[in-house]
Amino acid sequence: xxxITLDLLLLQVxxxxxxxxIFVLLAVGLSLIFGLLTVVNFAHGAFFMVGAYMGVYLLGxxxxxxxSLVGVPLVVGVLGLVVERALIRPLYGRGLDxxxxxxxxxxxxxxxxxxxxxxxxxxxxxxxxALQGSVDIGVGHFPLYRLFVMAVTALLLxxxxxxxxxxxxGLIIRAGARDPDIxxxxxxxxxxxxxxxxxxxxxxAGLAGILAAPMRGVYxxxxxxxxxxxxxxxxxGGMGSLRGAVVAGLLIGMVVSLTSLVAPPMANIxxxxxxxxxxxxxxxxxxxxxxLMG
Amino acid sequence: MSALRTALGRVVALCGPHRVAVMIVFxxxxxxxxxxxxxxxxxxxxxxxxxxxxxxFGYTGLLSFGHAAFFGLGAYGCGIAIARYGLPWPLALGxxxxxxxxxxxxxxxxxxxxxxxxxAMVTLxxxxxxxxxxxxxxxxxxxxxxxxGVDVRTIALGPVALDFLAPTVKYYFVLVFxxxxxxxxxxxxxxxxxxxxxxxxxxxxxxxACGFDVDGTKLAAFVLSGLFCGLAGGLxxxxxxxxxxxVLHYQTSGLVVIMALLGGMGTFFGPFVxxxxxxxxxxxxxxxxxxxxxxxxxxxxxxxxxxxxxxxGSLLQWVGRAP
Numbered sequence: 256x257x258x259i260t261l262d263l264l265l266l267q268v269x270x271x272x273x274x275x276x277i278f279v280l281l282a283v284g285l286s287l288i289f290g291l292l293t294v295v296n297f298a299h300g301a302f303f304m305v306g307a308y309m310g311v312y313l314l315g316x317x318x319x320x321x322x323s324l325v326g327v328p329l330v331v332g333v334l335g336l337v338v339e340r341a342l343i344r345p346l347y348g349r350g351l352d353x354x355x356x357x358x359x360x361x362x363x364x365x366x367x368x369x370x371x372x373x374x375x376x377x378x379x380x381x382x383x384x385a386l387q388g389s390v391d392i393g394v395g396h397f398p399l400y401r402l403f404v405m406a407v408t409a410l411l412l413x414x415x416x417x418x419x420x421x422x423x424x425g426l427i428i429r430a431g432a433r434d435p436d437i438x439x440x441x442x443x444x445x446x447x448x449x450x451x452x453x454x455x456x457x458x459x460a461g462l463a464g465i466l467a468a469p470m471r472g473v474y475x476x477x478x479x480x481x482x483x484x485x486x487x488x489x490x491x492g493g494m495g496s497l498r499g500a501v502v503a504g505l506l507i508g509m510v511v512s513l514t515s516l517v518a519p520p521m522a523n524i525x526x527x528x529x530x531x532x533x534x535x536x537x538x539x540x541x542x543x544x545x546x547l548m549g
Numbered sequence: 550m551s552a553l554r555t556a557l558g559r560v561v562a563l564c565g566p567h568r569v570a571v572m573i574v575f576x577x578x579x580x581x582x583x584x585x586x587x588x589x590x591x592x593x594x595x596x597x598x599x600x601x602x603x604x605x606f607g608y609t610g611l612l613s614f615g616h617a618a619f620f621g622l623g624a625y626g627c628g629i630a631i632a633r634y635g636l637p638w639p640l641a642l643g644x645x646x647x648x649x650x651x652x653x654x655x656x657x658x659x660x661x662x663x664x665x666x667x668x669a670m671v672t673l674x675x676x677x678x679x680x681x682x683x684x685x686x687x688x689x690x691x692x693x694x695x696x697x698g699v700d701v702r703t704i705a706l707g708p709v710a711l712d713f714l715a716p717t718v719k720y721y722f723v724l725v726f727x728x729x730x731x732x733x734x735x736x737x738x739x740x741x742x743x744x745x746x747x748x749x750x751x752x753x754x755x756x757x758a759c760g761f762d763v764d765g766t767k768l769a770a771f772v773l774s775g776l777f778c779g780l781a782g783g784l785x786x787x788x789x790x791x792x793x794x795x796v797l798h799y800q801t802s803g804l805v806v807i808m809a810l811l812g813g814m815g816t817f818f819g820p821f822v823x824x825x826x827x828x829x830x831x832x833x834x835x836x837x838x839x840x841x842x843x844x845x846x847x848x849x850x851x852x853x854x855x856x857x858x859x860x861x862g863s864l865l866q867w868v869g870r871a872p
Contacts, residue, residue, distance in 0.1 A: 295666055345854060351666050352612050356810065357853045359614075359803065363846030371840055479799050483677045486670040494667060520685050527678035531659055534671065538662045 259516065265394040267516045268509055273401035275508020276408040277467045281485040282492060282500035283415070284459035290432045290495035291452045293351060294343060297359035299485060300478030301366060302457045306331050306464025307473045308369050311378050320383035324465060331461025332454040339453040344446065362478070370475045377474030404466050411462075412501065419497075428452065432495070487530045493540025503541060558868035568817055569735045573728045583825075586716035588832060592825045593723045594785050597730060599808040599820030601777025606806070607815030608738065609770045610750030614802050615672030618656060618679040619775040621797030623649040623782025625683060625690060628792040632698040633689065642783045649779020650772055652679065657771035661764055673802065680797040696792040713787075723784050730777055735817070737773065746770055750815075778805075807849050813862030822861045 281303060288296050296302075309330050313323035338361065346353045382400045389396040419425035430438045431448050439445045464477075471477065488507050492499025507526050515522035533540060564571045580589040598620050605611045627645030630636040636644070656679075660671040683690045690696055703710040704722060711718050737743055745766050748756040757763045786792045795801060804827070812823025827845065834841035856863050 289666075293666070295669060342850065342854070349857075353853055353857065355612065355666070355669060356806070357850055359806065360846045360849035360853060363803075363842050364850070367840045367843035367846065371843070375839075483674055483799070487674050490667060490670055490674065523681040523685070524678060527674060527681075530671075530674055531678075534659050534662055 262394040263516070264513075266392075266397065267512050269392065269394075269397055270401070271509030271512030272505055273405055273470075273508070274512055275505035276405050277463050277470075278484055278488045278508055279412070279501050279504030280408055280459050280463035280466070281481060282488040282504050283412070283497055284456035284463075285485050285489050286492075286495050286497055286500045287459075288453055288456040289489075290497075291428065291435075292343070292347075292354070292449050294354040294358070294453075295351070296456065297355055297482065298338075298361040298365065299358075299457075299460050300480075300482030301362040302331055302335065302460040302478075303464040303467075303481050304475065304478035305334065305365055305369065306461030307380070307468040307477060308373055308378075308464075309461065310465035310468050311373070311380060311473055314380075320385075324462075327465045328458035328462040331464075332458030334461075335454040335457030336450060338457070339450050343453070344450075362482075366475050366478070373475075375475060377472055380468035380473050382469040400469060404470075407466065411459075415497075484526065487526050489540075490530055491533045491540060493543030496540070496542040499540055499542030554868055561865065561868055569728070569732050572731060572818060572821075573724075576724050576727070580717070580720055584832070586720055588828060590716065590720050590723055590788055591828055592821065593720070593727050594781050594788060595804075595808060595828065596821035596824035597727050597784070598778050598781035599805050599812065599824050600730065600734065601774045601781060602805045603809050603814060603816075603820050604734070604746075604770055604774040604777065606809055607813075607819075608743070608750060609746045609767060610753075611767065611771070612669045612806075613660075613672040613771075613774075614669045614799075614806065615656060615660075615674075615676030616774070616778055616805050617797050617799065617801035618652055618672075618676035619649040619778035620782040620785070620801060620805070621679065621683070621792075622652045622775075623779030624786040624792045624796045625696065625782075626779070627783035628696045628699040628786040629689060631701065631786075632696055638701050638704070638787060642780070642787070645783030645786070646776055646779040649775045649782065652779075653772040653775025654768075657768050657775070661767050661771065673799070676797070676802055677799065680794070680799075683797055684794055690794075691792075693794055695794055696786075699786050699790045699792060701787050701790070719788060723788070726780060726784060730780060731817075734777070738817075742766070742769070807845065809859075810857075811849065811852055811859055813859030813865070816859070816861045816865065819859050819861035823859065826860065 281299065285296060285299050288294055288299075306327050309327045310323050313326045313330075314320060317323065317326075342357055342361065343354050346357060386400040386403050389398045390402065391397075392402075417425075419428055427438065427443055427448055431443075431445055435445050438448075467481075484507070488500060488503045491507060492501075492503030507529060510525050510529055511522055514525035537543070576593070579592075580586050583589040583592070598616075601619070602613070602616045605613050605616075623645040625645070626648030627638075627641045630641035630644040631638065656672060656675045659675060660668055684692060686692075701713050704713050704718070705711075711722070713719055713722065738746075745756065745761050748759070748761065749763055749766060753763060782796060785796065808823035808827050809820055810823070811826055812821065813819030830845050830848070831841050834844050852859060858866055
């Protein structure tokens, strides 16, 4: 273990947090969708991938990263609207497995549509000029772009928290997660809430896709490992718990990052070890019983 | 049309009690119905894989997305025994099945702790763990290049040595194991244990209230399913004479879900129908375009939306013999 200084360790913790923020964005979307619609979205990784490719496309058309960053969640969110309305809604009331299976099939279709549109080869996505380079954060130099991703995620989570805790819409979302039947009886169009929440979840996945593109590269199969990582985070945090998604996402990011410092070959495996431990010791996840907004 | 329906219903009713025998007779002539023999071998192997998966998905109602682990463990177990240790094929095939069974005990033990919707996610994640372990263990598994040298050239049958490289021999060799497996499965499903499985699928709470050990039964079904999939994997390794890492990949777990649903979950013959249809699509569409997954994925969604009983299940329903 020689050569590992405290500074290096702290720097790696920061790298883990940056990695974790992508997990958080994905797991929050997944948990929101599950918490309200009880749909396990197996196409979440595919929406992430579509987000990255829409980023490539919009950047190519407009030349502006900032415009793409705003445009991608909108485009992917609209795709989410269409998918919920046309494909998932007919399956409500037919058990939990059918929407899951449908989104799984949708994942295949989206990957091949992207292959047709953009080719089977991967694309590079360079870091925007304004965010290149690195800054001194006290323990060493850290890439500016990763700090930017962390800041964007933190702001988004604050906005989401305000939406859910502080607005009338959030009140309906919270109530809908508790008991959709009562909310419907009170005169709220629950299916519209579900539609919008599905779109919100997929928009977050798309945003995670464009944010991750400069760090992870862009290729048609990029959604598959991401889907599995998001599932691990969700199982560790507790399905349907937003707080769980945030804590578990950052935790898993740090575990992966620190393992890759100490024992690189184990980095891929480490998150599954954490998941297995949580399943053994606390089967409902870290925040499993607290409900959607716990 | 209704005469046809009645006639078919009568045929199905007659075949019912002898389903294993009827299927074996069908498979004996099956290679001549397919464009070429290698495709028929794949239908048998992947069909057996789907049959194993169907034990948990179709009969017990557990949707696993990690069954590549057992197919892959069977393939690697058999392949490593032959390529690295030079074991004769019957022992190697046994080693593959055993390894898959051990994997199923571990993965099943962990994932059955999470009920319902978590099951799919946990099995998927644990299967990915198995994939990474085999991917990293390059000295034993060959890493990303796959395991080479799983050479079985002849099958000794008493004094006669059969040429395993001949497709027809290979097909009937695989068929012997598939027939044995189907006979075992048929016995299991007709046993009281089989009835408990279906009780859990229909109403888990009620099965528990009736005093059945639901978690124990689920685990037993999961392990049984793992053994079947391991056998399919071992046969795949012998058939290909290499073990590609893809056998453990997410796509393989997904493939078996697609085949089981297309064919008809919870039906005896459906998994083979699903395997045949899927492989024919892959084979024929990939002649025209590389994007055969688009066709397979769209077809799968159509079945989820409109024909959840699959091809065979819908047919049985139509002739009045609901699965």
